[in-house]
Amino acid sequence: MSKPAxxxxxxxxxxxxxxxxxxxxxxxxxxxxxxxxKLDALPEQAILSPAAAEDEQLLAIHNSDYIEAVKKLSAAAPSSEAISLAHRYGLDTEDTPYFQEMHEITSMVAGGSLLAIDTVMNGDMLHALHLGGGLHHALPNKGAGFCVYNDASVAIAHAKNQYGARVLYIDTDVHHGDGVQWSFYADPEVCTVSIHETGKYLFPGTGAVNERGDGVAFGTTINIPVEPYTEDASWLECLEEVLTKAIVHFKPDLIVSQHGCDAHAYDPLSHVHCSMDIYKAMPRLIHELAHKHCQGRWVALGGGGYDIWRVVPRAWSLLWLEMTDHPLIAQVELNPALTLPPAWLAAWQPQSPVELPATWLDLLEKWEPMPRRDEITIKNRHTKELAMLYLP
Structure with missing residues (x-):
């Protein structure tokens, strides 16, 4: 019998x-x-260390010349020839500059997401979480958006090729999951659903609602580009309605979800104004859908998140607590002011440049209401309806 996670x-x-x-x-x-x-929610027997992905596995998504370029730029002192070609592969930008041991480290990241697929598809576990993964911007021949190898795409390709799985990919990062979308844009066996801030104002500038897939895969790309300053209720309304229809229509064997937590109001790299409430609600929705439609098969990955002190630890911990049906989730539901472990706060507050929140969820009564809330909600509802245009 499969273990939980x-x-x-x-x-x-x-x-x-x-x-x-x-x-x-x-x-x-x-x-x-x-x-x-510090919560005693992560026993050692639940943790497994990944091995690096093999080149053959990376080649399911990435071009061979790109992998060779990454390897050469990973040296302690890359050759002048390798450095001169870095721009060709997007590895000399401010966002994604090459670094020492880049290939070795990013191969391990890809290997972690491959291990998650194997664990779930072999039936060893119902769910698997790899927070080091979710690097969704890298393209076949180019690094981009802080991403060198696209572990999410490599993992999905493995699920398809090794297990014959139909995969529903759900991307909740505030930045559009462009690399994964383009990897499977013409593949009818992979459905990508991405909710993100509109590309009119935010990297990577893609993810419009009319990007729907190509050829026989038309309709298997679904984008929900929301407006800047979108708040919890509108974000969740859009995601829940679209995702619930998409999974019924697509009938996947496996869910792979990406859990960037940069749609939070504290995140410095976006303009969406959500709270920790969505990072409790989204895993719960995906968890329910996995059990209802995929026999529980669910692989979850990390992703963006640039307020590493106040947002990421809480959001990603809530994800793991949901995946494992930890009783703390029910306690947070009953008591939004439930506090974080004092030992964790005491350990990290001296290092944090900002005051750490004391509670699992944000105390929203202290937040200023967003102007134009009604207009933003109406605009997002219109986008939602367009996103569902080809879903019965």
Missing amino acids: LFIYNEHEIAYRFNDDHPFNQKRLTLTVDLLR
Whole structure:
């Protein structure tokens, strides 16, 4: 009989770091793991360390010349030839600069997401979580948006090729999941659903509602681009209605979800104004849909999230607590002011540049109401209806 959930983690994934000033900071993994351990919610037997993905597995998505370029730029002192070609592969930008051991570390990230697929599709576990993954912007021949290898696409391709699975990919990062979308844009066996801030104002500038798939895969790409300053109720209304219809229509064997937590109002890289409430509600919705439509098969990945102190540890911990049916989830539901472990706050507050929240959920009565709330809600409802145009 399958066990509930596996937590895939290797402390070396924290070495996925471009430079000291870069917003992508995997210290958030350390903070999250420590929070779960201080809750006694992450027993050692639930954790499994990944191995690196093989080149053959990466080649399911990435071009061979790109992989070779990544390898050459991973050296302690890359050759002048390798450096001169970095721009061709998107690895010399402010967002995605090459770094030492880049190939080794990012291959391990891809390997973690592959392990999650194998664990669930082999029936060893119902669910698997790999918070180091979810790097959804990388393209076949180009790094982009802090992403070198697209572990989400590599994992989905593995689920298809190894297990013959129809995959529903759900992307809740505030930035459009462009790399995954384009990987499967003409593939009728993969349905991608992405809710994100409209690309009119935010990287990567894609994810319009009229991007719907190509050829026989028309209708299997679904985008919900919401307006800046969207709040919890409108975000969740759009996602729940579209996703519930999409899964009934597509009939997947497996859900792969990406849980970037940068739609939070505190995040410095977006303009959406949601609270921790959505990071409790979205995993619950996906969990319910997995059991109703996929025999429980659910692989969850990390993603964006750039307020590493106040947002990411809480959001990702709530995801794991939901996946494991931890009793704390019900307590948070009953008491939104339920406090975080004092030991965790005491350990990390001295290092945090901001005051850490004391509660699992945000105390919304202290937040200023957003102007234009009604207009934003109406606009998002119109977008939602367009997104569902080809769903019966």
